[in-house]
Amino acid sequence: MALLYLRHTMDEKTIQVVKNLLKSQQKIIIIGHKNPDGDAIGSCLGLSFFLRSQGHKTQVVMPNDFPSFLKWLPGVEEIVIHEQDVKTSTKLIDDANVIFTLDFNSLGRVGDLQLILEKSEANFVMIDHHQQPDDYAVATYSDVSMSSTCEMVFHFMDALGQADKLNKEIATNLYTGIMTDTGSFRYPSTTSTTHRVTAKLIDAGAKSAAIHQNIYDTNSMDRMKLLGLALNNLKVLPEYNTAYITLTQKDLDDHNFKKGDTEGFVNYALSISGVIFAVIFIENKQENIVKISLRSKGDFSVNEFSRNHYSGGGHTNAAGGKSSQSLNETVTEFISILPRYKNELTHA
Ligand code: 5GP
Numbered sequence: 001m002a003l004l005y006l007r008h009t010m011d012e013k014t015i016q017v018v019k020n021l022l023k024s025q026q027k028i029i030i031i032g033h034k035n036p037d038g039d040a041i042g043s044c045l046g047l048s049f050f051l052r053s054q055g056h057k058t059q060v061v062m063p064n065d066f067p068s069f070l071k072w073l074p075g076v077e078e079i080v081i082h083e084q085d086v087k088t089s090t091k092l093i094d095d096a097n098v099i100f101t102l103d104f105n106s107l108g109r110v111g112d113l114q115l116i117l118e119k120s121e122a123n124f125v126m127i128d129h130h131q132q133p134d135d136y137a138v139a140t141y142s143d144v145s146m147s148s149t150c151e152m153v154f155h156f157m158d159a160l161g162q163a164d165k166l167n168k169e170i171a172t173n174l175y176t177g178i179m180t181d182t183g184s185f186r187y188p189s190t191t192s193t194t195h196r197v198t199a200k201l202i203d204a205g206a207k208s209a210a211i212h213q214n215i216y217d218t219n220s221m222d223r224m225k226l227l228g229l230a231l232n233n234l235k236v237l238p239e240y241n242t243a244y245i246t247l248t249q250k251d252l253d254d255h256n257f258k259k260g261d262t263e264g265f266v267n268y269a270l271s272i273s274g275v276i277f278a279v280i281f282i283e284n285k286q287e288n289i290v291k292i293s294l295r296s297k298g299d300f301s302v303n304e305f306s307r308n309h310y311s312g313g314g315h316t317n318a319a320g321g322k323s324s325q326s327l328n329e330t331v332t333e334f335i336s337i338l339p340r341y342k343n344e345l346t347h348a
C-alpha cells in the first residue's frame with residue numbers, strides 16, 4: 001500500500017466500507033448539487049477520473065446546467081445534465097450499483113433528481129463538507145472543517161492508499177474546486193493542509209495561473225454592467241453591520257443574464273468595512289422564487305440564518321436559500337427579522 005501523504009479525517013470503518021464496495025468493478029454514478037459550482041463539478045470529475053483509474057465504470061450526472069467558466073474542465077464534455085436529458089440520466093441512475101453524492105448533505109439539494117435517487121437501490125457514498133448531513137449513505141465521509149469537497153476527494157484517495165494515482169486531469173479538477181470554494185485560498189476554511197494538498201495538485205500537473213484565468217478572467221461586458229447595477233442597488237444597515245443587494249428579473253434580462261453571472265457579487269457587500277453579514281436577493285421569475293446567497297465574517301452563522309428563514313443551509317460563513325414571496329416582500333421581511341439578531345451582529 002502506498003504511504004499516506006497527509007493526515008486525513010476519514011474513519012477506519014468508513015474506509016473499510018468503501019474498500020469493500022469498490023473491491024470489484026462497479027457501475028458508478030457521481031452526482032453534485034443543483035446549480036453546481038466549481039467545487040461540485042471539480043470534485044465529481046476528479047473522483048470520476050480516479051475511480052476509472054481503479055477499473056470502475058463511472059458517469060457524472062448534474063441536476064441542471066452550470067456556468068460556462070467551468071466548461072473547460074477535463075472531462076466536462078461527458079457530464080449528463082438531468083434537466084436536459086431526463087431519460088438518459090434516469091436510466092444511468094437506475095443501472096448504477098454505487099452512487100457517490102458530492103458537495104451536498106441532503107437529497108433535497110438535487111432538485112428533480114431527488115425522487116429518482118430515493119428509488120435507487122444502489123449503495124450511496126457521501127463526500128461533503130456542509131453542516132448537519134443527512135443519513136442516507138452506507139459510507140458518509142463528512143467533515144465540516146474542510147475547505148472544499150475537492151480537498152476531501154484528495155484525502156479520500158489518500159485514505160484508500162491511492163494518492164499516487166493523482167494525474168493532471170484529477171489535479172486540475174480538484175485544484176479548481178479548492179480555489180473557488182476558498183475564494184482563492186483566503187477564507188478561514190483554508191488550512192495549512194489545504195495548501196499541502198494544493199501543492200500536491202500543482203506537482204501533479206494543475207496549472208494554477210491558467211486555472212485562475214479560466215475561471216475569473218472570462219467576464220462579459222454584460223456581467224460587468226450587471227455588477228455595476230448590483231453595486232448601485234447595494235444598501236448598508238450600519239446598526240446591524242449588515243449589507244444587502246437586490247437584483248430583479250428585469251435587471252438580469254436587461255443584461256443578457258447567463259448562469260454564473262452573479263457569482264461573487266455578494267462578496268462586494270461583505271467587503272465593506274464593518275460589515276459582517278451580507279446577502280444578495282435575486283429574483284427568479286421562471287422558478288417563481290427569490291434566490292438568496294448569504295455570507296458572513298466570524299461566528300455569525302448564515303447556515304443557521306438560512307435554515308431558520310430561507311429553507312436553506314450551507315456553512316457558517318456561506319449559505320444559500322430561497323423565498324417564495326416577492327422580491328420586495330422578501331427584503332421587507334429580512335429587515336424585520338434583523339432586530340432578533342442584533343446582539344449577535346453587533347457583539348461579534
Ligand atoms: P451560494 O450562495 O454560492 O449559492 O451557496 C453558498 C453555499 O450554500 C454553498 O455551499 C451551497 O452549496 C449552499 N447552498 C446554496 N443554496 C442552498 C440551498 O438552497 N440549500 C442549502 N441547504 N444549501 C445551499
Ligand code: MN
Nearest residue numbers: 039103149181
Ligand atoms: Mn463545496
